[in-house]
Amino acid sequence: MKRITSLLILITLTFFVGCKPSLEETNAELREEVIAVHDEVMPLMGKLKSFEKQANDKINDLEQSESVDSVSVEELKALYYDLNQAYEGMFVWMRQYEIEDGEKSPEEIEAYLKEQMESVSKVNDDIKAALEKAEKHFSNQ
Template sequence: MKRVTSLLILVTMYFSIACQPTLEETNSQLREEVIAVHDEVMPMMGKLKSFEKQAQEKIAKLEQEENVDEARVEELKALAFDLNKAYDGMFVWMRQYEVEDGDKSPEEVESYLKEQLVLVSKVNEDITAALEKAERVIGA
């Protein structure tokens, strides 16, 4: 009876360990999450530049008026800055992102991918926030 119980415990432990995803599978999933965040915001890049151009045009038009609305000009300049910063942030992230694992151990790859997920999520937040601000300030 004791042998059967021990055998059942061992079999249960084996299956519970065997069902755990490997570190390579976890890393593959993390890489997919990083790329998914990138793919979500990449199509917004053109919209960032379009809004930035609109802001610059509005600034130029306002500055030509006799009674310049300085507060509006400053608001549009701040918006153009935020849009450009969000745009540049994506390309800064893309330039530093390493597609290949190189000689990294699976643990190092996992740590790197977790860090990249945080960084690309920040890029996503910055782009989304800049676009929301542009829609408020300039309109759709």
């Protein structure tokens, strides 16, 4: 009876160890997740730039009008800044993102990808927040 129990435990442990994904597989999945976060907002970059141009044009119009509303101008400048920073943030992230793993160990790759997930998630959040702010501003006009 002890042998059967020991054998069952050994088979069960072997099964679970054999089914556990390797660190390389985990890293591949993590890399896909990082790229998915990037891909979610990349198509919105044109919209971001369009709102940025709208804000800039509106700033110029207000500054040239005789009745300058300084509060509106400052709000638009803040919106323009947010849109620009969100746009630039994506390209800063893309320039520094390393596609190749090089000589890194699987553990180093995992740490790098987790760091990149945090960075690209912030870029994603910044873009969505800037777009939401712009949509609210320009839909009220």
